Amino acid sequence: MGMTRTLLECSLSDKLCVIQEKQYEVIIVPTFLVTIFLILLGVILWLFIREQRTQQQRPGPRDIAPVPPSRDLSWEAAGHGGNVALPLKETSVENFLGATPALAKLQVPREQLSEILEQICNGSYGPILRANMNTGDTSKPKSVILKALKEPAGLHEVQDFLGRIQFHQYLGKHKNLVQLEGCCTEQLPLYMVLEDVAHGDLLNFLWTCRRDVMTMDGLLYDLTEKQVYHIGKQVLLALEFLQDKHLFHGDVAARNILIQSDLTAKLCGLGLAYEVYTRGAISSTQTIPLKWLAPERLLLRSAGIRADVWSFGILLYEMVTLGAPPYPEVPPASILQHLQKRKIMKRPSSCTRTMYGIMKSCWCWREAGRPSPRELRLRLEVAIKTADDKAVLQVPELVVPELYAAVAGIRVESLFYNYSML
Numbered sequence: 001m002g003m004t005r006t007l008l009e010c011s012l013s014d015k016l017c018v019i020q021e022k023q024y025e026v027i028i029v030p031t032f033l034v035t036i037f038l039i040l041l042g043v044i045l046w047l048f049i050r051e052q053r054t055q056q057q058r059p060g061p062r063d064i065a066p067v068p069p070s071r072d073l074s075w076e077a078a079g080h081g082g083n084v085a086l087p088l089k090e091t092s093v094e095n096f097l098g099a100t101p102a103l104a105k106l107q108v109p110r111e112q113l114s115e116i117l118e119q120i121c122n123g124s125y126g127p128i129l130r131a132n133m134n135t136g137d138t139s140k141p142k143s144v145i146l147k148a149l150k151e152p153a154g155l156h157e158v159q160d161f162l163g164r165i166q167f168h169q170y171l172g173k174h175k176n177l178v179q180l181e182g183c184c185t186e187q188l189p190l191y192m193v194l195e196d197v198a199h200g201d202l203l204n205f206l207w208t209c210r211r212d213v214m215t216m217d218g219l220l221y222d223l224t225e226k227q228v229y230h231i232g233k234q235v236l237l238a239l240e241f242l243q244d245k246h247l248f249h250g251d252v253a254a255r256n257i258l259i260q261s262d263l264t265a266k267l268c269g270l271g272l273a274y275e276v277y278t279r280g281a282i283s284s285t286q287t288i289p290l291k292w293l294a295p296e297r298l299l300l301r302s303a304g305i306r307a308d309v310w311s312f313g314i315l316l317y318e319m320v321t322l323g324a325p326p327y328p329e330v331p332p333a334s335i336l337q338h339l340q341k342r343k344i345m346k347r348p349s350s351c352t353r354t355m356y357g358i359m360k361s362c363w364c365w366r367e368a369g370r371p372s373p374r375e376l377r378l379r380l381e382v383a384i385k386t387a388d389d390k391a392v393l394q395v396p397e398l399v400v401p402e403l404y405a406a407v408a409g410i411r412v413e414s415l416f417y418n419y420s421m422l
């Protein structure tokens with residue numbers, strides 16, 4: 001022990017002297033340890049803050065849904081594709097448009113978009129239009145879909161719109177997702193150019209199957225159990241693709257599936273998947289019809305791909321009933337209370353027990369109790385082998401879209417229907 005002793009004020013005649021002992025270790029060692037501890041703490045804190053910052057700035061996807069759906073981060077804080085988040089005040093829309101080199105390769109010269117053929121509907125960002133695009137061969141213009149950004153648009157809306165185009169680019173190609181063809185974003189008006197899935201959405205297809213229509217433009221308006229599985233399987237492939245990218249769709253429903261004449265199904269309405277991509281969660285449920293949502297979404301808890309699996313069960317119900325609104329006897333606003341009583345939809349008369357078994361597995365209250373998209377697809381692949389390919393599904397009652405919208409809890413304007421015009 002390093003101890004020093006000091007004799008304090010003693011004379012030779014003193015019998016008793018005060019000796020001061022200095023134990024340096026008692027002072028130095030703890031001080032040293034505390035200093036080391038503080039330095040280590042500082043380093044750990046610094047590393048933690050640095051990691052947080054890099055996570056916020058990373059442009060790619062993050063693990064889904066760690067935050068509740070109501071959490072709302074600012075667009076800039078979320079990184080949002082990395083290179084398009086500019087401070088609002090420092091730039092005008094025009095300057096900003098010139099500063100998005102990430103989209104340069106996707107630009108379609110405006111003069112190639114020869115004529116607007118029709119407005120399909122009003123999408124979440126603005127009008128959705130069908131147009132002809134010149135491909136070089138003037139005798140064969142190609143029909144495309146233009147999603148336009150409504151004007152006037154603020155910088156935030158422009159940023160968001162460009163971010164969505166980049167998101168499509170990031171997703172890349174998948175047979176069962178609507179394909180991005182390009183964009184026109186170097187000046188206003190802004191367009192996202194998508195492949196045209198000409199037969200429109202599955203809900204309209206299902207409604208038309210109720211009618212006496214046989215075929216239209218090569219599409220046969222008859223649906224068998226086997227075809228229900230066939231369409232379902234394609235939707236699940238699209239969900240698996242999103243899941244591989246740590247995303248989920250958020251609004252799986254017949255109205256968000258487009259159909260080609262060979263019954264190829266393509267998932268559209270990727271607006272919420274984009275929110276998951278940028279924010280890690282869906283920020284609100286206000287515009288999403290409640291009857292398709294899993295309990296955790298209705299309870300505003302964090303959600304993931306298994307919430308899509310719940311909605312997939314509702315989609316099977318939609319297909320097998322040829323587009324009936326889910327839970328017809330339950331008002332949309334009461335759906336949560338209904339589910340909290342552990343009530344699910346009864347088996348529709350047109351639905352086999354096998355298919356109802358699959359639906360019920362999707363409607364397990366606990367997320368972990370539901371199958372993954374892949375497990376579900378494998379079940380569908382087994383079921384398809386013995387499914388009926390002859391009996392055509394039939395529902396005699398025709399749909400009144402306004403009534404449907406009220407029962408389903410959907411804004412009627414958001415339903416694109418050419419159904420009533422047939």
Ligand SMILES: Nc1ncnc2c1ncn2[C@@H]1O[C@H](COP(=O)(O)OP(=O)(O)OP(=O)(O)O)[C@@H](O)[C@H]1O
Binds near residue numbers: 124255270272416
């Ligand atoms: N590529 C397409 N081909 C044919 N019709 C399409 C296409 N894309 C969209 N539509 C039509 O427009 C409707 C709305 O599309 P979609 O849900 O993708 O747009 P949105 O309202 O902008 O949604 P989101 O913000 O979720 O992307 C579809 O139901 C469909 O009728």
